[in-house]
Amino acid sequence: xxxxxxxxxxxxxxxxxxxxxxxxxxxxxxxxxxxxxxxxxxxxxxxxxxxxxxxxxxxxxxxxxxxxxxxxxxxxxxxxxxxxxxxxxxxxxxxxxxxxxxxxxxxxxxxxxxxxxxxxxxxxxxxxxxxxxxxxxxxxxxxxxxxxxxxxxxxxxxxxxxxxx
Amino acid sequence: xxxxxxxxxxxxxxxxxxxxxxxxxxxxxxxxxxxxxxxxxxxxxxxxxxxxxxxxxxxxxxxxxxxxxxxxxxxxxxx
Numbered sequence: 462x463x464x465x466x467x468x469x470x471x472x473x474x475x476x477x478x479x480x481x482x483x484x485x486x487x488x489x490x491x492x493x494x495x496x497x498x499x500x501x502x503x504x505x506x507x508x509x510x511x512x513x514x515x516x517x518x519x520x521x522x523x524x525x526x527x528x529x530x531x532x533x534x535x536x537x538x539x540x541x542x543x544x545x546x547x548x549x550x551x552x553x554x555x556x557x558x559x560x561x562x563x564x565x566x567x568x569x570x571x572x573x574x575x576x577x578x579x580x581x582x583x584x585x586x587x588x589x590x591x592x593x594x595x596x597x598x599x600x601x602x603x604x605x606x607x608x609x610x611x612x613x614x615x616x617x618x619x620x621x622x623x624x625x626x
Numbered sequence: 627x628x629x630x631x632x633x634x635x636x637x638x639x640x641x642x643x644x645x646x647x648x649x650x651x652x653x654x655x656x657x658x659x660x661x662x663x664x665x666x667x668x669x670x671x672x673x674x675x676x677x678x679x680x681x682x683x684x685x686x687x688x689x690x691x692x693x694x695x696x697x698x699x700x701x702x703x704x705x
Contacts (some may be wrong), residue, residue, distance in 0.1 A: 493665050511703045534702030537635045555675050559701050566704035597683060599699065601634035604648065608697075613681045 489513050494520035504528045505582055507575070511559065515620075518543065518551040522621045531578040533566045536602030538574035541544065541590040541612065542581055545621040549595065553615040553622075570602050627656045629663070630695045637700050640669050649695070660688045660696065675701040 487493055489508070494516050498504045498600055504521050506529055508514050514530065521528040527544035543550055577598065584590040601610045616622050632649040633641050643650045654663050660677055664686070677684050677698045690696055 487679045504636065507705050509703065511701060514703075531634065531705060532702045535636055537700075537702050539664045539702055553684070555701065556685075559672065559675055571705070599678075604634045606634060608681070610678050610681055610683050615685075 469576055473584055491516055491519070493519060495524060498526050499524060503582055503585060505606065506530050506532075507578075511555070514551060515557055519620050522550055522625075529578050530583050531574050533570045533574050535565060536570050538570050538600040538602070539547075540574055540577055540581065540593060540598040540600075541596065542594045544594065545614070547594060549612045549614040550618060550621040552620040553618045554597070554612045557619060567602070570600070573600065573602075583604060627654055627690075627692045628652070629654060629690045629693065631663070631667070631698060632695060633698045633700075635700050635702075637669065637673060640673070641667070641698070642697075647660055654690070657689060659686070660684070660690065660698075661686045663690070664698070669698075673700050674698050 487497060489497060498517070498520055504517055504526055506514055506517060511532070514532065518528060521543065522545055527542065530539070530541045530543050532539050542548065581592055584592050593609070596611060597612050598612045599610065599617065600606075614621070617624050619626050629652050630645060630649050631641060631652055634648050638648065641650050645651050652663060652667065654666070663670060663672060664671060671686065674686060677686065677688060677696050679688065679690070679694050679696050688699070
């Protein structure tokens with residue numbers, strides 16, 4: 462199916478994110494992250510880079526706030542509940558220095574992972590069921606395949622281990 | 627020693643599966659780390675975030691055992 466110029470413009474406008482500086486928008490970095498999450502019960506990651514997630518992870522570790530990690534790339538999605546020292550943190554299983562390309566994501570993968578992320582938040586906040594604490598859900602949409610994996614704390618983790626920076 | 631590498635994500639093309647659509651049979655030396663195995667296959671380490679074997683996440687220093695099925699996972703960053 463080919464979209465007309467008018468349709469393309471209309472869809473692009475609907476999909477486009479608002480410019481920075483709107484109400485409720487704040488860039489996350491090492492300075493802003495602690496203030497953004499302080500006093501909250503949980504941080505729900507809806508970020509678009511690994512670097513920003515590492516910043517959020519470290520702020521959550523420092524302030525003892527649980528974090529829901531959710532990321533997508535292509536038709537792949539990952540989800541975990543992170544709350545050291547009970548669970549590993551993000552840097553326990555993803556190397557901090559790993560480079561990432563600008564991701565291409567499919568909307569259906571994002572929709573699925575974000576719905577499961579919301580479910581994790583509801584379970585944690587209401588105390589029902591079992592969260593993905595210490596476990597990582599990986600969805601490979603193309604196969605399709607769902608794996609729930611055990612993740613272990615890294616004693617040498619630079620964020621939550623004995624050598625924490 | 628024979629191990630099986632698999633990937634359903636964007637590493638799939640680099641892996642060149644030969645067992646099924648997602649899995650490649652690899653003959654390697656006992657004691658070789660995953661880093662060494664990936665190097666022999668020409669898969670850039672920067673494209674692999676971690677691996678998992680038998681339901682457990684493993685880092686790239688993992689030393690596989692005979693018959694392991696190792697799923698390699700590229701970093702995913704979108705949201």
